[in-house]
Amino acid sequence: MAPLVLVVTSLEDVTADMVIAALNRRHVPVVRVDPADIGPDLKFGFRLGDGASTWRGRLRTASREVTLERVTSVYHRRPTPYSARFSYLPQQQRDFATAEARHGLSGVLDSLHGVRYVNHPAAITRADFKPAQLQVAVESGLTIPPTLITNDVEAARAFAAEQRPLIYKTFRGLPPSEDGYSGAIWTQRVDPDAFDESLAVTAHLFQAEVPKVADVRVTAVGHRLFAQQITTPDGALDWRRGDWDDHTYTPLAVPEPIASALRAYLAAFRLVFGCFDFALIGPADNPNSWIWLECNPNGQWGWLPDADLVAEAFADVLCEEGDVAP
Amino acid sequence: MRLVNDRLIDRDFPVYARVVLDPSTQMARYFDSVGRPVELGKHGTNKAKATASMSGGGDGKGPAPQTRDDTTTDYEPD
Numbered sequence: 001m002a003p004l005v006l007v008v009t010s011l012e013d014v015t016a017d018m019v020i021a022a023l024n025r026r027h028v029p030v031v032r033v034d035p036a037d038i039g040p041d042l043k044f045g046f047r048l049g050d051g052a053s054t055w056r057g058r059l060r061t062a063s064r065e066v067t068l069e070r071v072t073s074v075y076h077r078r079p080t081p082y083s084a085r086f087s088y089l090p091q092q093q094r095d096f097a098t099a100e101a102r103h104g105l106s107g108v109l110d111s112l113h114g115v116r117y118v119n120h121p122a123a124i125t126r127a128d129f130k131p132a133q134l135q136v137a138v139e140s141g142l143t144i145p146p147t148l149i150t151n152d153v154e155a156a157r158a159f160a161a162e163q164r165p166l167i168y169k170t171f172r173g174l175p176p177s178e179d180g181y182s183g184a185i186w187t188q189r190v191d192p193d194a195f196d197e198s199l200a201v202t203a204h205l206f207q208a209e210v211p212k213v214a215d216v217r218v219t220a221v222g223h224r225l226f227a228q229q230i231t232t233p234d235g236a237l238d239w240r241r242g243d244w245d246d247h248t249y250t251p252l253a254v255p256e257p258i259a260s261a262l263r264a265y266l267a268a269f270r271l272v273f274g275c276f277d278f279a280l281i282g283p284a285d286n287p288n289s290w291i292w293l294e295c296n297p298n299g300q301w302g303w304l305p306d307a308d309l310v311a312e313a314f315a316d317v318l319c320e321e322g323d324v325a326p
Numbered sequence: 327m328r329l330v331n332d333r334l335i336d337r338d339f340p341v342y343a344r345v346v347l348d349p350s351t352q353m354a355r356y357f358d359s360v361g362r363p364v365e366l367g368k369h370g371t372n373k374a375k376a377t378a379s380m381s382g383g384g385d386g387k388g389p390a391p392q393t394r395d396d397t398t399t400d401y402e403p404d
Contacts, residue, residue, distance in 0.1 A: 007352070012345055014366055017353045024351055032352040063349035 009077040022315035036080035054113035127269040127297040142292040160192035163208035212279035221313035275299030
C-alpha cells in the first residue's frame with residue numbers, strides 16, 4: 001500500500017515540521033492532526049462491524065481529509081493535551097469531555113490495524129518510567145550507576161555511606177507553578193548531611209555520581225543510531241542546564257555491544273525511536289566507558305548537528321511497511 | 327524543593343505572534359506581530375529546541391512567564 005503518514009502533534013512543534021518536510025521531499029502524503037482540535041475543525045466518523053473488521057472511516061481536519069484505512073504509519077509527536085482544549089469548561093464537564101475524547105478519538109487512532117507507530121503512545125508511557133528504564137537497561141546489558149529509590153532517610157544515608165559523591169535526579173521534572181512559572185530541578189550533587197525526615201514525603205531517586213569525561217546522546221531511529229559526544233564549557237553535571245549552543249558536539253561511533261544493547265532496549269519497550277543519554281568515563285571506543293543514564297522515548301533531537309539525517313531516518317521508518325517494532 | 331533552579335537561561339529567541347498550519351505542506355508557518363514571516367529554523371525555536379532547558383516565550387528576563395513543554399506523556403492519559 002502506498003504510504004500515508006498521520007502526524008499526531010501540536011501546531012507548534014518544529015520537530016514534527018522537520019519530519020514532515022522530509023516526507024514532503026519524498027512526496028509522501030501527510031495528514032497532520034492535533035486531537036485537541038476536536039470540534040468543528042476536527043470531525044470523524046469511525047465504524048467497526050457490519051462488514052468492517054478493522055476501524056475505518058473518515059477523519060477530517062481543517063485542511064485534510066483521510067480515511068483510516070489509508071493510513072500506513074502514525075508519527076506520534078506530543079499532541080496538545082485535551083485538558084487544554086476543554087479548559088474553558090467547569091471541572092466536571094472538562095474532565096468528562098477530556099476522558100471521552102481521549103478514549104473515543106485517541107482510542108481509535110491508537111488502535112489502527114497493521115499500522116506502524118513511531119512510537120506508540122502506550123509504549124511511550126511504559127518507557128517513561130525511570131525505574132522501568134533502569135531495569136530494562138540492565139536486562140539489555142547496559143551499565144547503570146548504582147541507584148536507590150526511597151523515601152526513607154535511613155536508606156538514603158546508608159546508600160550515601162557507600163556511594164559518594166551522590167546525585168539526586170527527579171523522575172519527571174518540576175510541574176509549573178500556579179502563576180505559570182516553570183523552574184527546573186537539574187540533576188545535581190547532594191550533601192547527605194542535609195538529609196532529614198522530609199525525605200519521607202515522596203519518592204526520591206539517588207545515584208552514585210559517575211566520574212564522567214563527557215556526555216553522549218544517542219538518537220535511535222529504527223535500526224539507525226546517531227551519536228554525538230556533548231562537551232560543556234564548564235564540565236556541567238547536567239548539560240541540559242546550560243546553553244545548548246555553547247556545547248561542543250562531536251559525532252561518535254557507537255561500539256557494537258552498546259549498539260546491540262540499545263536495540264534490545266528498544267525492542268523490550270516496543271519502541272522505534274528513543275533518545276539515549278550516556279556518561280562516558282573513558283575512551284568512547286571502549287564499551288566499558290559507556291554508563292547508561294536514561295532514555296527519553298519522545299525526546300528532542302532537532303537542535304543536534306545531525307538533525308537532518310535524523311529527520312530522514314524518521315521518514316525512512318515511517319515509509320516502511322509493517323507494524324512491528326525493531 | 328530546595329533544589330529548584332530557573333529553567334531558562336539568558337538568550338534571545340526569535341519571537342512570533344501567530345502560527346498557522348500551511349494546508350499544502352502540513353507544516354506550521356510563523357509570523358511576527360505585523361504579519362511578517364518568522365524563520366525559526368531548527369535552531370531557532372524555543373519550543374523545539376529546548377524543552378528541557380529553554381522554553382517559554384522570552385529570554386527569561388522578559389515579561390513572558392516560563393512555561394513548561396517538555397512533558398512527554400503526562401498529558402497522554404490526561
